[in-house]
Amino acid sequence: MADPVSSILNLGPASEAAFARAGIHSAEEIREMGADAAYLRLMEAGTQPHFIGYYVLVMGLQGRPWNDCQGEEKKALRVKFDRLKAQARASVAASGGADHALDAALAAIGVVPKRP
Template sequence: MPEPASSIRNLGPAFEAACARAGIHSAEDLRALGADETYARLLQSGTKPHFIGYYVLVMGLQGRPWNDCKGAEKQALRARFDAIRARAFDPHRSEFEATLDAIGVIERPVSRG
């Protein structure tokens, strides 16, 4: 039986529910995706961006306490968070649209990068 996402340090039931909405159903899936792709998928599925949530995820995947992130490391994570938010979060998209996208009803735009 796969481990739930909430079995990862720092992550609780609310984070696990957000992962499920994003199609991430186990700790193994989350580890395979890594922090950046996981967070991008959370944003695409309707989760509102929050820097603390992102670095809590990063720290958890490293097996570290959430408040262990400081100084230059925290600044570097902020830059990564801002980049993920810029590419994956649409502030004009409703939660309903995100749900339709998650089940494959809305076509995703083709990246031209």
């Protein structure tokens, strides 16, 4: 049996659910992919990008508490996160999808049909 996503330090049930929506169901899958690819997959699946969520994942995969990320390391991770966000936007646009949050808001007020 594979280790659950929540077995990674700093990750809990909410992270596990978000990864499941992105088609990632085990800690091993995340470890094999690495933090960048796993977080990119989350964003492509519609998870709103959040810098803290990204560095929590990075720290957890290193076996470090989330609040261990500071100073120059945190600045470098911010640069990587911003690149990943841009990559996710480009990927969603290339696939013909709209921004997930915008799409959901427009669907909620009846401007566009809800996606399955």
